[in-house]
Amino acid sequence: MRRGPRLPLEELAPYLLELPDPPAPFDWTSVFDADRPVEIEIGFGKGLFLVNAGQSRPDLHFVGVEIVRKYQLFTATRLAKRGLHNVRVACGDGRLFLRDRVAPASLHALHVYFPDPWWKKRHEKRRLFTPEFAFECARVLRPGGVLHFVTDVEDYFHMVADLLKLQPALRPLPPPQPGEPAHDLDYLTNFERKFRKQGKAIYRARYERGEAAS
Ligand SMILES: C[S@@+](CC[C@H](N)C(=O)[O-])C[C@H]1O[C@@H](n2cnc3c(N)ncnc32)[C@H](O)[C@@H]1O
Structure with a gap:
């Protein structure tokens, strides 16, 4: 991975979200020492979204969940170098994280x-979007909260749309229309940058949580 070595663990610790055992829903005000809306990204990879979001939205708190430890540490290094204290990164399975560690109706957005x-x-068995995961998405968003989903795989896009249709609490919003990037870090994620540069089709969707229970 580019951009220099990762920082020592002591310097990364403020950005790492440890997962206590047995699992229980997080109280976000004690994780961040302040009460602000919380957004979660599942599968953040090299962390471009979290870095940009943390920088541009200091009024929000962001939590990333990534199954690969080296990406957690790589992204924590990027956060630490910029002093982005409104972001935490956890290492674990995003499906279990949502199910076991996130209280109902507690998120402003899910990415x-x-x-x-x-x-x-x-x-x-490794697939993220299953009927259970779709249910969890609806459960953890607060009314008015938004699920943002983007993929380069058309069939997967339609499969996810079919799963989310079965969640009565979620309603589709018009998809976002991204502008032209102004520089090399002005992309949604690392994969978005790669695929846009390749001229590949990208499928985007947003779903809003209404008042109805799932
Ligand atoms: C194709 S990459 C996309 C990374 C990033 N979202 C981007 O757009 O650049 C998918 C990422 O999801 C992570 N991942 C896969 N399954 C996961 C799971 N169950 N929970 C959390 N992360 C997962 C992978 O390790 C990988 O970093």
Whole structure:
């Protein structure tokens, strides 16, 4: 990975969200020492979204969940170098994180960008979007909260749309229309940058949580 070595763990510690055992829903005010809306990104990879979002929205708190430890540490290094204290990164399975560690109706937004589609039958168990995950998305968003989903895989996009249709609490919003990037870090995520530079099609959706229970 580019951009220099990661910082020592002592320097990263303020940005790492440890996962206590047994799991219980986080009280975000004690994680961040302040009460602001919380947004979660699942599968943040090299962390471009969290870095940009943390910088541009100091009025919000962001939590990233990533299953690969080296990406957690890489992104924590990016956060620490910029002093972005409104962002925390956890290492774990985003499906279990939502189910076991996030209280109902507690999130302002949920971001899922370019999840691996895991099409092959033998890999299906690793797929992020399942009927259970769609239910969790609806459960954790507060009324008016928004799920942002972007993928480069058209079939996966339609499969997710079909799953989310079964959640009566979620209603589709018009998809976002991204502008032209002004510089090399002005992209939604690292994968978005890669695919836009390749001229690949990108499928974007947003869903708002209404008042109805799922
Ligand atoms: C294709 S990459 C996209 C990374 C980033 N969202 C982007 O757009 O640049 C998918 C990421 O999701 C992570 N991931 C896969 N399954 C996950 C899970 N169950 N929970 C959390 N992260 C997961 C992978 O390790 C990888 O970093």
